[in-house]
Amino acid sequence: MEPSFDPAVVxxxxxxxxxxxxxxxxxxxxxxxxxxxxxxxxWRSWPDDPPRDPKGWLVTVAWRRHLDAARSEVSRRRREExxxxxxxxxxxxxxxxxxxxxxxxxxxxxxxxxxxxxxLRAVGGLxxxxxxxxxxxxxxxxxxxxxxxxxxxxxxxxxxxxDVATVLRTLYLVFNEGYSGDVDLAAEAIRLxxxxxxxxxxxxxxxxxxxxxxxxxxxxARVAPDxxxxxxxxxxxxxxxxxxxxxxxxxxxxxxxxxxxxxxQAQAAVAALHADAPTFEETDWVQVVDWYDxxxxxxxxxxxxxxxxxAVGHADGGRAGLAALAQLDDSLxxxxxxxxxxxxxxxDVATAARLYAQAAMRAxxxxxxxxxxxxxxxxxxxxP
Amino acid sequence: MAKYLLxxxxxxxxxxxxxxxxxxxxxxxISAHIQYMNDFADRRREAGELVGEQALAPTGLWVSHxxxxxxxxxxxxxxxxxxxxxxxxxxxxxxxxxxxELAGELSAAPGKNGEPIHEWLEVRPLYGEPPLVQD
Numbered sequence: 394m395e396p397s398f399d400p401a402v403v404x405x406x407x408x409x410x411x412x413x414x415x416x417x418x419x420x421x422x423x424x425x426x427x428x429x430x431x432x433x434x435x436w437r438s439w440p441d442d443p444p445r446d447p448k449g450w451l452v453t454v455a456w457r458r459h460l461d462a463a464r465s466e467v468s469r470r471r472r473e474e475x476x477x478x479x480x481x482x483x484x485x486x487x488x489x490x491x492x493x494x495x496x497x498x499x500x501x502x503x504x505x506x507x508x509x510x511x512x513l514r515a516v517g518g519l520x521x522x523x524x525x526x527x528x529x530x531x532x533x534x535x536x537x538x539x540x541x542x543x544x545x546x547x548x549x550x551x552x553x554x555x556d557v558a559t560v561l562r563t564l565y566l567v568f569n570e571g572y573s574g575d576v577d578l579a580a581e582a583i584r585l586x587x588x589x590x591x592x593x594x595x596x597x598x599x600x601x602x603x604x605x606x607x608x609x610x611x612x613x614a615r616v617a618p619d620x621x622x623x624x625x626x627x628x629x630x631x632x633x634x635x636x637x638x639x640x641x642x643x644x645x646x647x648x649x650x651x652x653x654x655x656x657x658q659a660q661a662a663v664a665a666l667h668a669d670a671p672t673f674e675e676t677d678w679v680q681v682v683d684w685y686d687x688x689x690x691x692x693x694x695x696x697x698x699x700x701x702x703x704a705v706g707h708a709d710g711g712r713a714g715l716a717a718l719a720q721l722d723d724s725l726x727x728x729x730x731x732x733x734x735x736x737x738x739x740x741d742v743a744t745a746a747r748l749y750a751q752a753a754m755r756a757x758x759x760x761x762x763x764x765x766x767x768x769x770x771x772x773x774x775x776x777p
Numbered sequence: 778m779a780k781y782l783l784x785x786x787x788x789x790x791x792x793x794x795x796x797x798x799x800x801x802x803x804x805x806x807i808s809a810h811i812q813y814m815n816d817f818a819d820r821r822r823e824a825g826e827l828v829g830e831q832a833l834a835p836t837g838l839w840v841s842h843x844x845x846x847x848x849x850x851x852x853x854x855x856x857x858x859x860x861x862x863x864x865x866x867x868x869x870x871x872x873x874x875x876x877x878e879l880a881g882e883l884s885a886a887p888g889k890n891g892e893p894i895h896e897w898l899e900v901r902p903l904y905g906e907p908p909l910v911q912d
Binding site: 504505510530531534538541572663667756757761 | 778779826828829869902906907
């Protein structure tokens with residue numbers, strides 16, 4: 394029996410196939426186009442006629458498409474002789490090839506959004522239309538973003554040493570800042586990070602994968618049936634995905650044991666403490682504060698400082714949380730939301746209600762605005 | 778990335794520096810203005826920054842529900858004193874600074890005597906999605 398057709402498996406082969414084409418001499422942009430065409434062809438023909446060697450099939454078809462394209466380009470320009478139709482048997486793509494592709498698609502010369510688009514297209518094997526729909530822009534706009542990104546990296550040598558940090562930042566963006574469309578970007582980010590972890594041994598890659606799994610595990614409990622955002626404190630923890638939590642915690646523990654702490658491991662450690670608590674009240678807030686201290690030291694990120702103030706509030710009381718908050722710039726996003734939360738904890742309901750209303754005005758998404766408005770309304774209507 | 782709405786007004790915005798009504802321009806000046814707007818949109822599309830654009834007619838009505846089984850109540854046309862939106866463009870850009878930069882460029886569209894209008898445009902962020910990682 395042939396294995397059944399699995400689109401995710403087909404797409405997972407895309408980066409290796411592209412890497413082989415590039416090594417055979419295709420330039421990155423042309424090779425990428427050819428791989429996309431081969432994927433579309435696979436989509437069409439594999440369900441009825443699955444190949445014995447899926448990767449070999451994709452390489453053959455993509456290379457043929459590449460040669461066809463090169464040939465029509467040549468004849469269009471009325472220049473060179475036709476290129477040889479038979480591909481040279483190239484070595485199979487290994488982990489190194491896939492890794493180079495990750496580095497290329499998240500090259501530091503790209504803007505974050507360009508790196509995201511190119512990674513989803515060339516490494517993820519998504520179509521331009523899927524990426525456009527995922528980010529709510531027209532297909533032509535996304536196509537241009539990808540074309541420009543390819544042009545930017547076309548000068549980069551494929552053997553240039555890559556930067557893991559930009560790859561991780563790109564995958565984090567895919568995970569954290571996607572819309573909830575037909576393509577599940579969070580799941581896609583996990584798939585790509587898992588694939589990356591298979592080709593590089595790096596504690597921060599494991600840290601990021603752990604972070605993603607631990608947050609993904611909460612997703613079933615994160616949104617109420619009516620679409621409302623459910624805060625961590627009110628989530629039904631029995632809905633959390635325990636197998637994702639176990640995998641995340643295991644990954645994190647083995648990453649931490651290597652003693653090369655980074656921001657993603659520290660963030661994952663916070664998420665692991667939440668995952669570990671049977672109830673919100675039983676959260677080990679003292680340890681959460683410790684991890685935020687590490688995170689602040691590693692990144693000096695103001696968002697980490699805000700979250701730290703909340704954790705301090707839980708560990709040592711609202712007053713202590715407000716003291717931690719007092720050192721931060723009040724123009725930070727979510728500053729008034731955190732201030733409202735800590736004032737309520739400290740018993741100052743009137744101030745909390747006013748700050749919740751102010752925070753609602755400053756929210757950058759509808760779900761958060763509605764949540765904060767409800768918080769203000771709850772306090773305002775509860776008062777005599 | 779974040780999306781921004783650039784709003785253009787028929788009236789209600791602060792007065793532009795080159796504040797001459799379009800029907801007082803020469804036909805060539807009108808063509809040059811329209812060309813500038815089209816070129817601007819094309820550049821945004823090529824840069825992968827355009828989400829959409831639409832012009833609005835200056836006519837319209839206020840409409841309100843008027844009870845079950847009754848036709849909606851209407852009021853209008855709009856009063857001369859009312860703010861009136863002329864059109865919008867939605868862009869998807871890397872930073873708020875980029876949105877402001879682009880609005881500035883759009884505001885430089887030529888008007889009377891081929892001089893930039895310096896029209897005041899409204900820049901409004903669209904709501905995004907809540908991030909998954911919040912703690």
